[in-house]
Every structure is written in C-alpha cells, then in structure tokens.
Amino acid sequence: xxxxxxxxxxxxxxxxxxxxxxxxxxxxxxxxxxxxxxxxxxxxxxxxxxxxxxxxxxxxxxxxxxxxxxxxxxxxxxxxxxxxxxxxxxxxxxxxxxxxxxxxxxxxxxxxxxxxxxxxxxxxxxxxxxxxxxxxxxxxxxxxxxxxxxxxxxxxxxxxxxxxxxxxxxxxxxxxxxxxxxxxxxxxxxxxxxxxxxxxxxxxxxxxxxxxxxxxxxxxxxxxxxxxxxxxxxxxxxxxxxxxxxxxxxxxxxxxxxxxxxxxxxxxxxxxxxxxxxxxxxxxxxxxxxxxxxxxxxxxxxxxxxxxxxxxxxxxxxxxxxxxxxxxxxxxxxxxxxxxxxxxxxxxxxxxxxxxxxxxxxxxxxxxxxxxxxxxxxxxxxxxxxxxxxxxxxxxxxxxxxxxxxxxxxxxxxxxxxxxxxxxxxxxxxxxxxxxxxxxxxxxxxxxxxxxxxxxxxxxxxxxxxxxxxxxxxxxxxxxxxxxxxxxxxxxxxxxxxxxxxxxxxxxxxxxxxxxxxxxxxxxxxxxxxxxxxxxxxxxxxxxxxxxxxxxxxxxxxxxxxxxxxxxxxxxxxxxxxxxxxxxxxxxxxxxxxxxxxxxxxxxxxxxxxxxxxxxxxxxxxxxxxxxxxxxxxxxxxxxxxxxxxxxxxxxxxxxxxxxxxxxxxxxxxxxxxxxxxxxxxxxxxxxxxxxxxxxxxxxxxxxxxxxxxxxxxxxxxxxxxxxxxxxxxxxxxxxxxxxxxxxxxxxxxxxxxxxxxxxxxxxxxxxxxxxxxxxxxxxxxxxxxxxxxxxxxxxxxxxxxxxxxxxxxxxxxxxxxxxxxxxxxxxxxxxxxxxxxxxxxxxxxxxxxxxxxxxxxxxxxxxxxxxxxxxxxxxxxxxxxxxxxxx
Numbered sequence: 001x002x003x004x005x006x007x008x009x010x011x012x013x014x015x016x017x018x019x020x021x022x023x024x025x026x027x028x029x030x031x032x033x034x035x036x037x038x039x040x041x042x043x044x045x046x047x048x049x050x051x052x053x054x055x056x057x058x059x060x061x062x063x064x065x066x067x068x069x070x071x072x073x074x075x076x077x078x079x080x081x082x083x084x085x086x087x088x089x090x091x092x093x094x095x096x097x098x099x100x101x102x103x104x105x106x107x108x109x110x111x112x113x114x115x116x117x118x119x120x121x122x123x124x125x126x127x128x129x130x131x132x133x134x135x136x137x138x139x140x141x142x143x144x145x146x147x148x149x150x151x152x153x154x155x156x157x158x159x160x161x162x163x164x165x166x167x168x169x170x171x172x173x174x175x176x177x178x179x180x181x182x183x184x185x186x187x188x189x190x191x192x193x194x195x196x197x198x199x200x201x202x203x204x205x206x207x208x209x210x211x212x213x214x215x216x217x218x219x220x221x222x223x224x225x226x227x228x229x230x231x232x233x234x235x236x237x238x239x240x241x242x243x244x245x246x247x248x249x250x251x252x253x254x255x256x257x258x259x260x261x262x263x264x265x266x267x268x269x270x271x272x273x274x275x276x277x278x279x280x281x282x283x284x285x286x287x288x289x290x291x292x293x294x295x296x297x298x299x300x301x302x303x304x305x306x307x308x309x310x311x312x313x314x315x316x317x318x319x320x321x322x323x324x325x326x327x328x329x330x331x332x333x334x335x336x337x338x339x340x341x342x343x344x345x346x347x348x349x350x351x352x353x354x355x356x357x358x359x360x361x362x363x364x365x366x367x368x369x370x371x372x373x374x375x376x377x378x379x380x381x382x383x384x385x386x387x388x389x390x391x392x393x394x395x396x397x398x399x400x401x402x403x404x405x406x407x408x409x410x411x412x413x414x415x416x417x418x419x420x421x422x423x424x425x426x427x428x429x430x431x432x433x434x435x436x437x438x439x440x441x442x443x444x445x446x447x448x449x450x451x452x453x454x455x456x457x458x459x460x461x462x463x464x465x466x467x468x469x470x471x472x473x474x475x476x477x478x479x480x481x482x483x484x485x486x487x488x489x490x491x492x493x494x495x496x497x498x499x500x501x502x503x504x505x506x507x508x509x510x511x512x513x514x515x516x517x518x519x520x521x522x523x524x525x526x527x528x529x530x531x532x533x534x535x536x537x538x539x540x541x542x543x544x545x546x547x548x549x550x551x552x553x554x555x556x557x558x559x560x561x562x563x564x565x566x567x568x569x570x571x572x573x574x575x576x577x578x579x580x581x582x583x584x585x586x587x588x589x590x591x592x593x594x595x596x597x598x599x600x601x602x603x604x605x606x607x608x609x610x611x612x613x614x615x616x617x618x619x620x621x622x623x624x625x626x627x628x629x630x631x632x633x634x635x636x637x638x639x640x641x642x643x644x645x646x647x648x649x650x651x652x653x654x655x656x657x658x659x660x661x662x663x664x665x666x667x668x669x670x671x672x673x674x675x676x677x678x679x680x681x682x683x684x685x686x687x688x689x690x691x692x693x694x695x696x697x698x699x700x701x702x703x704x705x706x707x708x709x710x711x712x713x714x715x716x717x718x719x720x721x722x723x724x725x726x727x728x729x730x731x732x733x734x735x736x737x738x739x740x741x742x743x744x745x746x747x748x749x750x751x752x753x754x755x756x757x758x759x760x761x762x763x764x765x766x767x768x769x770x771x772x773x774x775x776x777x778x779x780x781x782x783x784x785x786x787x788x789x790x791x792x793x794x795x796x797x798x799x800x801x802x803x804x805x806x807x808x809x810x811x812x813x814x815x816x817x818x819x820x821x822x823x824x825x826x827x828x829x830x831x832x833x834x835x836x837x838x839x840x841x842x843x844x845x846x847x848x849x850x851x852x853x854x855x856x857x858x859x860x861x862x863x864x865x866x867x868x869x870x871x872x873x874x875x876x877x878x879x880x881x882x883x884x885x886x887x888x
Contacts, residue, residue, distance in 0.1 A: 050084040056117030062124045064196065066102065074100065075122060077108075085110075085118065093122075101159040102127055128190070130156045131197035137204045146204075149173045158188070158198055166202070174206055178287035180327070181207040211238045211286040213326035219333040222309070228333075231303050233725070234292035238326060288319075288327060297331070304335060308368040310413075311336030339369035342412040348419035352390060357417075360387050369413055374403060378417070382674075388457075391421065395454030397484055397491055398422030425455045428490035434497040438472050438526060442546040443497070445571060446470065455491050463495065468668050470546065472526050473497040474812035475668045500812045501852035502526040503541075506552070506883055517560075519883075521552040523855070529567070546570055562587035572612070579613035581628075589766050601638035601648070603766050607631060611658075626660040632768060634750070643767060644792070645749045646701035654708040654750060654768060658683040670815045670850050671807055672720045673728050681714040683751075689742040696745040710748045713737045726810075732801040736770070737831070739795075747830065752793025755827040756782040758860075758880040769793055773880070774825050775862030776842025781874035784829040788870070794827030796834050815850035823862070840875070841865045858882040 304312030506521030640648025759773025846860030864875030
C-alpha cells in the first residue's frame with residue numbers, strides 16, 4: 001500500500017521537476033546538453049534542439065500477466081512513427097500507461113540507435129494481484145452477502161480503484177441497513193506462496209445502528225404531523241408508537257369479535273401524547289434505512305395526491321446528528337392547492353356510451369381529485385370492474401384510455417378521457433416454459449386462454465390462479481408473458497413456471513393422549529399411475545401427471561396401529577375436471593393383550609370411500625361439487641369401559657352418502673391474501689328405522705346402533721382480507737350439527753364432535769368422531785360432560801376465529817408466516833342446549849412453516865380465558881403443535 005502511494009507521488013513530482021527544469025533550460029541563455037546511455041555508448045541530447053528519430057521497434061519488459069502487444073498499443077508508440085527526443089510522445093506514453101492503474105513503476109528507455117532509427121523498451125512493474133481475501137468481525141452469512149456485494153475475485157489487480165470501490169460498497173451495504181457509522185479498514189500482506197500476490201483482509205466494524213430521534217415536518221397545514229408520521233410505514237421516531245385506531249370491547253358472539261382496553265390515564269411518552277381516539281399503540285423500530293425513507297416519502301406524496309393535492313411535493317429534507325447514536329430528520333413539505341374533479345368527457349369510445357363508462361369510472365363532479373382512484377378505475381381495480389377490463393376482457397388488447405386535463409380553473413379540473421379502442425385481438429399461440437417435471441397436458445388443461453379465442457385479461461388472471469392452486473409451481477413467479485402482434489391482430493401468451501417439490505413426507509413423533517405417537521406419511525402430489533411400470537420414470541417415483549397418492553402409518557406400539565392409502569385422479573377421463581378418488585383405511589385400538597386372551601379389548605375400524613368431484617360453472621366457476629359413498633365397519637370387543645355403547649361388543653356399520661358444495665376463490669394455496677373458502681357439507685345415512693316396525697326404545701344398544709343412522713350438517717367459511725402490505729386478516733367461522741331421523745332411536749353415539757386442543761386428526765378418531773381444534777384449551781376438553789369421561793362428544797358445535805397473518809418468507813421452498821389470533825367456540829350435547837353466545841374464548845400467537853417435503857408445520861401458544869367445569873387445567877396457557885393440519 002505504501003509502495004504504491006510512493007511511486008504515484010514520485011511520478012507526479014518527477015513530472016513537476018521535469019517541467020520546471022525544461023522551463024529553466026528554455027529560459028536560460030546557455031545550451032542544455034544531457035547524455036543518455038545506450039548499452040555501453042552515450043548519446044548527447046540537446047534539450048533546446050531535440051533530435052528526430054523513427055521508431056524502429058518497441059519492446060516491453062517486466063510483465064508476466066499482461067499482453068505486451070496490447071500495452072504497446074496503449075502507449076501510442078508505433079514502429080515507423082516519427083518522434084523527437086526529448087519530446088511529448090514519451091511523456092504521453094508514460095501517462096497513458098500509468099493511468100491504467102495496473103503498474104507501480106513505468107519507464108521508457110532507448111535500447112539502440114541505428115542512424116535515424118531508435119529502438120525503445122517500456123519497463124513496467126505490475127501491481128500485485130489478489131490471491132485471497134477474508135472478512136473480520138462478520139458472521140458467515142453476512143460475509144457471504146458482502147462477498148456478493150463487492151464483486152471482487154481472485155486474480156484481480158489490486159489497484160487504488162479496486163480498494164476504494166470495495167470499501168465504498170461495504171459501507172453502502174451497511175448504510176442501507178441502518179449502520180451509518182460502519183468502518184472498513186483494508187489490510188494488505190504479501191502472499192508468500194504466490195509471486196506478486198497479496199492477501200486482503202477487510203476489518204469491518206458495523207458499530208451501533210443509527211436510529212431516528214425525531215422527525216420534524218414543516219410546511220404542512222392540511223395533514224397534521226401525527227397523520228404524516230403515521231403514513232410512514234418504516235421510518236419511525238425513537239420510542240414512537242404505531243397506532244391502531246378504534247379498537248373496541250371484546251364481545252364474543254356468533255358473528256364478530258371486537259376488543260376494547262380501558263385506560264385510567266393516558267401518559268405522555270417520548271414527547272407525544274397518546275391521542276384520545278387511539279386505544280392501542282405498538283412499538284415500531286426507529287432504525288434509519290435510506291431506501292425505506294425514500295419509499296415513505298413517496299407514500300406521503302401519494303397520500304396527498306389521493307386527498308386532492310395533486311401538486312404536493314417535498315421541497316427538501318435534511319438528516320443531521322442528534323447525538324452519537326441517533327439522527328434527526330427535517331422534511332419540508334409544499335402541499336399546494338386542493339383540487340376537485342370537474343366535467344369528465346369521453347372521446348373515441350364507440351363500444352360503450354359515456355353514461356355507462358361514467359358508471360364504471362365511479363367518479364362524480366365535485367369529488368376530491370384523486371389520481372390513484374382515477375388510475376385504478378381506468379386501468380386495474382383488483383376489487384371490482386374497471387374501464388380497461390371492459391375492453392381487455394373482450395379482446396381489445398390494444399385498448400388505451402388516456403386522461404387529459406383540458407381545463408384547470410380555480411380548484412376544479414376538467415378531464416377528457418381519450419379512448420383508443422383498437423381492433424380485437426385473438427390468441428395465436430399459448431406456450432408453457434419451465435415445467436421440467438410436470439407434463440404439458442397437466443398444465444394445458446388448467447389454461448383458460450386457448451388459441452383462437454379473443455384475448456381476455458380475466459382469463460389470464462384466472463389461469464395464473466389455477467396454476468398456483470396445483471401446488472406444483474412457485475406461485476410468486478408464475479408470470480404470463482403477453483406478446484402482441486399488432487400487424488395481424490393476434491397475441492401470443494407464454495406462461496413461465498418454476499417447478500417446486502410437490503411431494504411431502506411426514507415423519508414425526510409426538511406426545512398425545514398420554515402416549516408417544518409415531519407417524520410416517522408419504523404424499524406424492526404429482527404422481528403418474530400410467531408410468532408405474534416404466535423403469536425410466538422412477539426418478540425417484542413416476543411423476544408429472546398431477547395425480548395424488550398418499551400413504552400413512554401411525555402407531556404408539558402394539559396397542560394402536562393405523563394405516564391408510566388413497567389415490568386421486570383430478571381429471572377422470574382426461575377431458576373434464578372430474579376428480580375421482582378412492583381410499584381405504586384400517587385402525588386398531590387395543591389394550592395390547594394377545595388376541596387369544598379373553599381379557600383382550602379392542603376397537604377395529606375398516607373403511608372404504610369412493611368420491612367424485614366436479615367443477616361447476618354456476619353460480620360461477622369457483623364452485624365445486626363433491627360427492628362420495630362411504631362405508632365404515634366398527635368391530636368392538638370388550639370395549640364398554642372406553643366407548644360406552646352397549647356391552648362393548650359387536651359389529652356396527654356406517655354406510656353413508658356425503659355431498660359437499662364449496663366455493664374456493666383464494667389467490668394462493670399456502671399464504672392467501674385475498675379470496676374466500678366456503679363449504680356446505682351434508683352427510684346422510686339411509687333412514688333404516690323408517691322401514692322397520694321395531695320399537696327402538698326397547699332394543700339394546702347393540703341392536704339399536706347395528707346400522708348407524710344420522711344426518712350431519714356442516715358449514716365452514718374463511719375470508720381473507722389484505723390490510724396493509726402483506727398483513728392479512730383471516731376471518732373464519734364453522735358450524736356442525738348431528739341429527740337423528742327417529743326421536744325414539746336418538747342421536748347416534750358415533751360421528752360426534754369433540755372440540756379443543758390441536759385437533760390431532762390421526763389418533764383417537766376411532767368411532768368416526770371429528771376433532772375440532774381450538775387453541776388455548778386441552779384436547780377435546782370443550783366437549784359436553786367430558787370431565788365425566790362420557791366419551792360421547794357433542795351433537796352441535798360452533799367456532800369463530802379472527803387471525804392476523806404476516807409472512808416472514810414467501811420462498812416456495814420455505815414459506816414462513818407469523819400469526820396472532822382470537823378464538824371462541826363451544827359444543828353442546830343437543831340442539832335444546834345450544835346457545836351461540838355461551839362460548840369459550842382464547843387468544844394467542846403462532847408460527848407456520850411450509851416445507852415442500854413436510855407440508856405445513858405449525859406451533860401455537862394459546863391462552864384460554866374461561867375455565868372448563870370439572871377440568872382445572874383445561875384452559876390458560878397451552879402449546880399446540882400440528883403437522884399438515886389446520887387448527888381451524
């Protein structure tokens with residue numbers, strides 16, 4: 001480092017001295033003569049009378065890694081050139097080579113003179129090259145990020161520019177993260193293992209992250225300081241709160257839940273009084289990030305524009321130190337005047353008249369001049385129809401709507417919206433890119449855009465959603481590439497997809513119901529049955545046809561084993577989206593004694609199911625209809641102490657028909673931000689008692705329930721609302737009812753509802769029971785007479801959930817989101833006891849991690865507010881763990 005600086009200074013000094021000496025000689029009355037050595041000879045040079053030569057040859061010495069011919073070319077010295085000695089060409093050649101920054105020594109000398117020919121040698125000494133570099137004071141992950149940031153590699157010439165650029169990039173990297181005082185010292189040492197090589201060590205000190213002490217707003221009149229600061233999502237003052245307005249009392253009922261906090265006094269905090277309209281404030285980080293600050297400034301201007309201040313701008317901002325660890329920010333705002341919409345006229349529209357377009361635009365004369373509302377209602381309104389969608393969904397791909405301000409008078413702006421309808425475009429080609437595993441036909445059958453059809457923007461949006469719902473591709477990177485061909489009025493569409501791992505494995509051991517339960521599950525979600533016997537297709541399993549094959553085994557030892565297998569073909573016959581599924585399952589619960597032991601007790605379940613699902617077009621094509629026929633056979637032996645039906649022996653049969661009408665419009669399967677999931681399910685058995693003349697009140701339970709009869713109704717609804725950014729509110733409700741045809745027979749003890757806990761669906765659902773999770777309470781504890789060990793479950797239940805979700809990672813290989821929730825629910829033995837206002841309440845927080853190989857892993861902590869009669873530890877703090885299962 002010192003050597004490099006020494007020679008650069010020496011070169012400048014030499015040039016200065018040469019210039020001074022030349023000037024002295026030129027002004028001197030005496031003749032200036034010097035001698036230059038050429039081999040063993042001496043050549044006299046008269047500085048006042050330079051001698052002309054022709055360059056006979058140029059050589060380069062002292063170079064190992066650079067191309068000598070290139071260096072000669074850079075010097076500007078060419079064989080045959082006429083030069084004078086001394087002369088400017090020598091000085092220019094030295095300067096050109098020095099300016100490359102590659103050398104620490106440059107000298108040009110004559111090696112031979114033959115008459116008028118002069119032979120020159122350029123003597124160079126290369127700067128050292130980089131052999132390796134490392135970072136002090138950094139963790140490996142951060143060092144890897146910095147390595148990518150500085151973009152230097154082994155073999156680079158270590159120049160001043162390289163060192164300064166690397167230092168600046170490191171400082172900039174940490175500045176963006178709020179470390180404004182980051183320091184970087186670059187240490188150089190020769191590499192003893194390589195000639196002319198050095199090792200660089202970047203000694204980095206991040207120092208403390210600089211925070212914002214105060215943000216001062218100037219020039220604002222319409223918006224208060226508080227509202228402006230509230231609009232800043234990421235740039236917050238130190239100690240400031242992030243407000244949530246109008247939070248009310250927590251009233252649990254069948255429809256909604258709200259929350260209110262009472263304060264005896266409202267303190268002054270960090271120089272700001274809590275506004276009386278603000279009930280809750282949550283701490284927000286005050287670190288200064290330059291990119292976030294720029295984004296927040298633009299958000300402020302957008303906010304002003306939406307309020308009619310179309311000319312609002314930030315005149316300037318200044319950032320200065322408050323103390324060693326904090327800064328102040330001053331923002332000077334010019335709000336400008338507030339404007340309103342005047343007359344709105346349309347030009348060029350032939351397909352739709354002015355009145356209809358005005359109704360779609362939804363802007364009236366006198367409304368506040370809102371640029372964003374105008375743009376949204378003209379171009380793209382995610383929550384409703386807009387003017388562009390009218391045309392783009394009817395083939396008018398080349399449509400344009402250009403709003404022009406034709407008159408500004410006082411505070412009123414008249415608009416003329418100029419329409420260019422163009423011609424309707426038809427789809428020429430639809431192509432798929434990026435599917436390395438999934439077969440083209442699996443993707444093509446989901447496409448709503450087909451060759452020959454008129455172009456439709458809504459079809460493209462819907463296709464993107466359908467491809468995401470397959471779960472074979474990264475939903476964040478599905479991008480349709482629209483390629484219009486104005487010449488022939490056609491358009492090509494390319495759907496680019498990125499394959500993700502769709503298969504899942506479940507290998508877990510957990511504690512439940514007083515035992516350690518082991519589970520092994522395999523789910524192949526993009527399976528190919530037709531390639532089962534094709535050896536080349538096993539990579540590691542045959543895949544690509546979109547079929548689903550699931551295998552599951554669960555056990556805690558010889559007392560319990562359960563296994564199941566299921567297969568689903570989503571497009572039965574390959575022409576229509578009719579999903580056919582078949583499954584078989586078997587479970588055995590026992591006291592672990594051998595089968596030939598008279599004291600053995602056991603409960604065995606065998607079941608088979610056949611289902612057919614169909615997509616509907618009415619009321620809209622988000623609806624689906626699923627029907628299934630199911631048979632379960634229960635065999636009991638000495639089981640009356642655990643399942644109190646009859647004498648605990650015999651066979652019970654459940655033959656039922658299930659129909660589910662559902663509507664699913666969510667935008668993504670793992671982390672939905674919008675849309676809903678609604679379903680109505682009815683499960684019925686034949687009314688055997690209606691065809692019998694038996695008096696069921698006189699029959700034993702063994703005979704009464706030999707052929708199980710019931711009707712079961714379930715309603716579930718889940719709505720997703722995007723609040724701010726990626727913050728999503730999930731509002732859920734569900735209701736279930738189990739009824740009987742014959743009052744003399746009563747409600748069956750099978751197929752009951754058990755509420756509470758994690759809803760562990762594998763174990764302990766021996767009698768067809770449905771386990772409904774509810775966080776903050778123990779497993780199944782919110783069940784009628786559960787503390788009496790009745791084990792009969794509830795015949796009716798309701799549950800309501802409000803859940804806030806925020807993603808920590810949307811990477812398809814590791815989707816992670818945090819959540820907080822409020823829940824309420826209860827179950828009742830019969831409809832006569834049903835009271836939707838008498839519910840158990842809980843709140844808490846949790847985390848969800850989606851890994852393609854394992855599915856969704858969930859961990860929640862819930863606090864139950866209400867004590868459960870007879871079960872002291874059922875509520876209060878509870879942890880809940882789930883795998884591939886929703887605690888809904």
